[in-house]
Amino acid sequence: MEWIEIFDISLLRSLLRSTAPIAIVGLAAALCSAAGVLNIGLEGKMLNAAFAGVAASYYTESVWAGLAAGVTAGLLTALLFGLLSFTLGADEVLAGLAINIFSLAGTTYLMRTIWGQAGFFSDPRIVGFEPIHFTFLEGSFLEPFLSDFTYSVYLMFFLAVGLHIVYYRTRLGTAIRATGENPEAAEDAGINTVRIKWLVTIFSGALAGISGLFLSLENLTMFTEGMSAGKGYIGLVASSFGNNTPLGTFGASAFFGLGDAIGIRLQGVYELDSRLILMIPYALTVVVLILIGIRQRLKVRPVPIPES
Amino acid sequence: MNKEIAIDLKNITKAYPGVVANKNVDFQVYKGEIHALVGENGAGKSTLMKILYGIEQPDEGEIFVNGSSEVISKVETAINLGIGMVHQEFTLVPSFTAPENIGLGQEPKNNRGLVDWKGLNNAVMDIAKKYGFEVDPGLKMIDASVGVQQRTEILKTLYRNANILILDEPTAVLTPQETDELFTVIRTLVDEGKTVIFITHKLREVMEIADRVTVMRAGEVQGVSETGNTSITELASQMVGREVFLQVKKDEAQPTEKILDVQDLWVHDARGLLAVKGIDLDIKKGEIVGIAGVEGNGQTELVEALTGLRKASKGKVMYLDEDIASSSPKNIRRKKIAHIPEDRTNTGLNTQLSIWENLIGNSYFRKPLSSRGIFNLKKVGEHANKLREDFDIRAPNVSLKVKSLSGGNQQKVVVARELSEDPSLTIASQPTRGVDIGNIEAIHEQLVQMRDEGGAVLLVSAELDEVMAVADRVGVMYEGQIVKWVNPKEVDQAQMGLYMAGVKD
Numbered sequence: 038m039e040w041i042e043i044f045d046i047s048l049l050r051s052l053l054r055s056t057a058p059i060a061i062v063g064l065a066a067a068l069c070s071a072a073g074v075l076n077i078g079l080e081g082k083m084l085n086a087a088f089a090g091v092a093a094s095y096y097t098e099s100v101w102a103g104l105a106a107g108v109t110a111g112l113l114t115a116l117l118f119g120l121l122s123f124t125l126g127a128d129e130v131l132a133g134l135a136i137n138i139f140s141l142a143g144t145t146y147l148m149r150t151i152w153g154q155a156g157f158f159s160d161p162r163i164v165g166f167e168p169i170h171f172t173f174l175e176g177s178f179l180e181p182f183l184s185d186f187t188y189s190v191y192l193m194f195f196l197a198v199g200l201h202i203v204y205y206r207t208r209l210g211t212a213i214r215a216t217g218e219n220p221e222a223a224e225d226a227g228i229n230t231v232r233i234k235w236l237v238t239i240f241s242g243a244l245a246g247i248s249g250l251f252l253s254l255e256n257l258t259m260f261t262e263g264m265s266a267g268k269g270y271i272g273l274v275a276s277s278f279g280n281n282t283p284l285g286t287f288g289a290s291a292f293f294g295l296g297d298a299i300g301i302r303l304q305g306v307y308e309l310d311s312r313l314i315l316m317i318p319y320a321l322t323v324v325v326l327i328l329i330g331i332r333q334r335l336k337v338r339p340v341p342i343p344e345s
Numbered sequence: 346m347n348k349e350i351a352i353d354l355k356n357i358t359k360a361y362p363g364v365v366a367n368k369n370v371d372f373q374v375y376k377g378e379i380h381a382l383v384g385e386n387g388a389g390k391s392t393l394m395k396i397l398y399g400i401e402q403p404d405e406g407e408i409f410v411n412g413s414s415e416v417i418s419k420v421e422t423a424i425n426l427g428i429g430m431v432h433q434e435f436t437l438v439p440s441f442t443a444p445e446n447i448g449l450g451q452e453p454k455n456n457r458g459l460v461d462w463k464g465l466n467n468a469v470m471d472i473a474k475k476y477g478f479e480v481d482p483g484l485k486m487i488d489a490s491v492g493v494q495q496r497t498e499i500l501k502t503l504y505r506n507a508n509i510l511i512l513d514e515p516t517a518v519l520t521p522q523e524t525d526e527l528f529t530v531i532r533t534l535v536d537e538g539k540t541v542i543f544i545t546h547k548l549r550e551v552m553e554i555a556d557r558v559t560v561m562r563a564g565e566v567q568g569v570s571e572t573g574n575t576s577i578t579e580l581a582s583q584m585v586g587r588e589v590f591l592q593v594k595k596d597e598a599q600p601t602e603k604i605l606d607v608q609d610l611w612v613h614d615a616r617g618l619l620a621v622k623g624i625d626l627d628i629k630k631g632e633i634v635g636i637a638g639v640e641g642n643g644q645t646e647l648v649e650a651l652t653g654l655r656k657a658s659k660g661k662v663m664y665l666d667e668d669i670a671s672s673s674p675k676n677i678r679r680k681k682i683a684h685i686p687e688d689r690t691n692t693g694l695n696t697q698l699s700i701w702e703n704l705i706g707n708s709y710f711r712k713p714l715s716s717r718g719i720f721n722l723k724k725v726g727e728h729a730n731k732l733r734e735d736f737d738i739r740a741p742n743v744s745l746k747v748k749s750l751s752g753g754n755q756q757k758v759v760v761a762r763e764l765s766e767d768p769s770l771t772i773a774s775q776p777t778r779g780v781d782i783g784n785i786e787a788i789h790e791q792l793v794q795m796r797d798e799g800g801a802v803l804l805v806s807a808e809l810d811e812v813m814a815v816a817d818r819v820g821v822m823y824e825g826q827i828v829k830w831v832n833p834k835e836v837d838q839a840q841m842g843l844y845m846a847g848v849k850d
Contacts, residue, residue: 206459208452215438215449222436226450227421337617342659 046181048298054256055301056294057189058083060287061248062272063279064196065241067286070276071204072237073217077133078118080269081140082242083249085110088144090250091163091260092151100164103254104247111246112239114140119238123231137269145262157261165258166251189251193287196244200283213237217281245269271322278325289325296321350412351376351509351540352397357406359392364751366392367403368564374509376411379531379541381555381572383548384584385781389564390544394511398430399423410509429502430511433518435494439487443480443497444469447504472503477533491641492523496530509540516550517807518640522846528554546584548577549838560584593786595793598817600629604770604801605651610660610670612646620646622825623660628770633792633802635816635833638845640807643825645687648774648805652684653677654692664770678707683768685759687775687805689752693759696748700740701729703747704762736761737787753784760788764795771795774805789815809841823847 062079069076086107093099093106114136121132152158168187174180204210215223216233223230248268253260271293278292279285300317303309352374359367366389374380384390395401397408399417408415410426417423423430437446444466452460453468466482473480478496486494495515502510512531516524531541531554543555551558552572560567560583567583605628612621620643628634636644649655651662653674662670669677678684686692694703705714705725713724729743738757740750747755756776763771773792777785792802792815806812812819813833820827821844829844 202459208450208454208460211441211445211449211452211460215441218438218440219436221434222438222446222449225420225436228450337615339613339617339658340619342611342619 048302049182050186051298051301052291052294053186053190053193054294055297056291057187057193058248058251058268059271059275059293060193060290061189061196061251062245062269063275063286063290064193064200064272064283065244065248066269066273067276067279067281067283068200068213068237068244069241070273070281071217072213072233073220074122074234074238075129075133076118076238076241077130077270077273078114078136079133079241079245079272080265080267081133081137082111082114082118082245083252083265083269084137084140084144084263085114086246086249087253087264088147088260091158091253091258092147094165094254094258095160095163098162098164100166100254103164104250107250107254108243108246111242111244111249113242115238115242115245118242119235123234123238141263144260148260148262155262157259159259163254163258165254165256187251187255189248189255192247193290197283197287204283248272267319267322271318274322274325274329278329292325293318293321349376350374351410352542353409353412354393354397355407355409357393357396357403357408359389359396359401359403365564367396370406370561370564370566372559372566373569374540374542375557376540377535377538378556379535379543379554381543381545381551381558382561383544383546383551383558383580384561385546388561388584390561391513392564393561394430394513394542394544397423398428398511424505424507427506427508428511429505429507429509431495431498431502431513431515433513435498437486437494437497440485442483442485443489443493443500444482446486446497447501451505469500469504472500476503476530476537478530490523491518492526495519495523495527499530499534508538509542510534511542511544513544514546515543516545516547524550548580548584549842551580552577593789593793593814595815596797598632598796600632600817601799602630603627604630604665605803606661606663607651608661608663610647610650610662611658612643612650612655613658614646619658620825621650624825624827626820626827628801628803630769630799630801631796632817633796633804633815635812635819636803636805636822636827637809637812637819637841638807638822642822644774644805644807644822647822648684648687648772648803651772651803652682652686678766681766681769683707683763683766683771685763685771685773685776687778689755689759689778694747694755696755697746699744699746700733700738700750700758701725701743703758704729704732704743704765707762707766732761732765736764736791751781752779753781756780756788757784760791764791768795768800770801770803772803772805775807776804777806777808777811785811809838809845813838813841821845 062083066076066079089110090103090107094103118132118136121127122129148154148158166187168185169191171184174184204214212223212228212233215226215228216230220230249265252264275289275293276286278289279287296317300314304311304314350373352372354370354372357367357370370393372393382390392401396403397417399420399422402418408417415426438449447469448465453464455461470480470482478500480500486497499510515527519527534541545551555572557569557571558575558580559569560580562584607624607626610621610624611619614620624647638644646655650657650670653672653676657670660670661668664680664682669680690696705728708714713721714728715721726743733740733743736757738761739754747758750758760776771792776788780788792804796802804812804816816833819831819833821829821831821841823845824847828847
């Protein structure tokens with residue numbers, strides 16, 4: 038197989054699948070950062086939701102109960118983050134880190150005590166999401182691009198566009214951006230900045246929950262210890278790279294997704310060590326952080342000093 | 346003149362712990378007039394306006410707006426009564442344009458519930474046109490000049506239907522040209538039926554723009570007059586309460602050898618723009634060199650470059666025989682250069698820490714205050730208490746947090762720390778900002794004493810009176826350059842005003 042043949046429709050489909058969880062949690066991070074909330078705790082919210090989703094699906098054998106449980110887990114974790122940060126005045130970074138550590142240990146503990154499993158928990162009773170097949174697209178040239186994806190891919194597009202409209206075309210969006218940039222100006226304009234921060238925290242908790250849930254109930258139907266594997270952090274990096282805007286964050290997430298997709302494909306071609314492939318998102322994170330640093334430097338361009 | 350009364354504050358008293366900010370204050374503003382409220386820092390004018398705008402509540406007294414008694418318990422109430430305030434610190438969102446800032450929180454919606462940006466733009470442009478403002482609706486505030494930002498703030502109050510505008514020290518940050526433009530705007534506002542309260546301590550501006558003036562000192566009203574029936578001298582004596590202009594007792598300077606020689610210094614500001622453009626400046630032992638000028642003309646960046654807080658982009662800073670341009674602040678301090686920074690609470694002090702901790706900020710690492718990295722608390726205490734007495738810091742003990750001190754006493758902590766190390770060169774930037782008159786005199790005397798003992802002093806101040814009274818030689822800074830060197834005894838204020846506006850001769 039030639040190098041160029043790597044780029045085909047199935048790579049695009051693989052890219053979209055890999056992008057979705059990062060983009061959804063990335064958009065949650067972007068929303069928080071735009072309002073001036075540094076939400077490190079998204080990672081823990083994803084993990085709790087992944088666990089709760091599997092648990093609910095296992096006991097009820099209903100994927101919708103899994104969805105409800107996952108979102109609820111994300112919301113509750115967000116509530117805890119809000120209480121720590123806004124009500125009790127804890128440092129946002131410390132509150133987020135505490136939540137992440139607690140979530141990793143908590144889900145591992147529960148998995149071992151409830152199901153007596155270490156490492157991972159898988160069972161045929163766990164019902165996952167099925168891809169959506171659009172019959173009206175059958176035979177159309179659009180079918181390979183649009184049909185037979187799981188929910189997260191469609192949700193990702195909907196969120197990116199929806200949040201773009203909220204950001205730039207609604208009062209709520211301007212209030213969120215004003216809160217993040219200059220809270221005093223926002224307060225002066227009658228905006229309750231604490232309420233805005235709560236709002237984005239809760240909503241991003243639900244999004245992180247959905248993102249985490251799709252990890253355990255979409256392409257896989259199982260829970261593994263620490264299965265969020267840093268995606269919450271990668272989402273933060275993607276939102277930062279995308280200037281905390283919805284479309285920018287989506288684009289940055291797609292960059293991570295592309296790296297992931299190419300890695301998977303190369304593995305098939307060159308029989309690379311799978312551990313190298315698994316490393317790609319984290320290596321890309323470092324690359325992106327360097328790019329962000331360079332961009333910050335380029336922003337300030339000193340005016341040249343005239344020759345005397 | 347129309348004598349209908351817009352604002353009538355009666356017998357207002359407001360006390361904070363330890364200080365009465367307003368004492369039985371009566372303050373009347375006629376509808377359609379420009380009323381100046383003058384007084385020194387700490388005279389109580391800001392407190393009075395905060396009470397009118399609903400930020401503070403009076404302990405006693407009544408407020409009448411357009412004839413009816415009102416309780417203004419929050420800012421919203423004031424806004425609903427048609428009162429608008431433009432604070433000294435602007436409250437703008439940097440990445441938003443003027444219309445986005447003006448409409449924030451009250452953006453018009455179209456029938457789909459989305460913000461009608463076009464409608465907002467048109468509404469803002471209509472108001473701007475009516476009052477003769479020039480507005481570029483696409484310009485983000487981060488790229489706008491201070492004057493444009495201020496006009497955006499004024500438009501914001503007009504958009505919220507303000508009829509009575511309070512402008513808090515609006516000219517402090519403006520160049521003379523921008524001040525002229527602001528005055529044109531204010532006159533148009535009044536022509537269109539608005540009432541303007543203009544807070545300032547610059548008496549020349551009062552005479553130029555105001556119809557009437559109320560003078561406050563130490564929380565009390567000293568007098569109300571029509572500007573046509575008073576003079577700067579009279580207002581100044583009401584404001585200060587004794588001698589008319591700042592007087593500093595000092596003998597002729599006896600300058601000796603050159604200690605600092607700045608050669609062709611260029612400095613970029615944080616946004617990458619040139620703030621200092623080729624400055625030459627020298628200071629000798631035994632003299633005080635002053636830098637006058639409207640704020641924002643590069644003084645901040647000049648001082649930052651001299652003290653190591655900002656990198657010089659080009660040029661030399663020769664201190665004795667060594668180039669200290671782009672040296673670290675610690676290295677510069679080791680050479681016995683002291684720095685009284687302009688931003689007391691952020692750069693000058695750690696207000697969360699105690700007085701003693703702040704007092705040893707530049708000397709904690711040496712004996713006898715510490716040895717092998719451990720404080721000798723007994724020596725530290727003695728040292729701090731001695732400074733407290735020598736510099737008359739009014740605090741019961743040195744363990745008190747600095748944030749609980751008044752502005753004047755906080756500044757004394759900075760001055761005590763900086764002068765205690767027996768500096769050869771003292772760089773003092775706005776050393777008396779927010780300091781009451783008694784303490785201003787004390788700080789001036791200390792600077793003169795440094796000079797008389799053979800030290801060199803660079804005094805940077807936006808207060809023209811201060812520079813003229815304290816310095817032996819004065820450079821006027823305008824747009825990053827020193828446009829003129831003068832002997833303060835040989836020029837008058839009017840001439841200085843021209844130099845500060847960039848007129849060279």
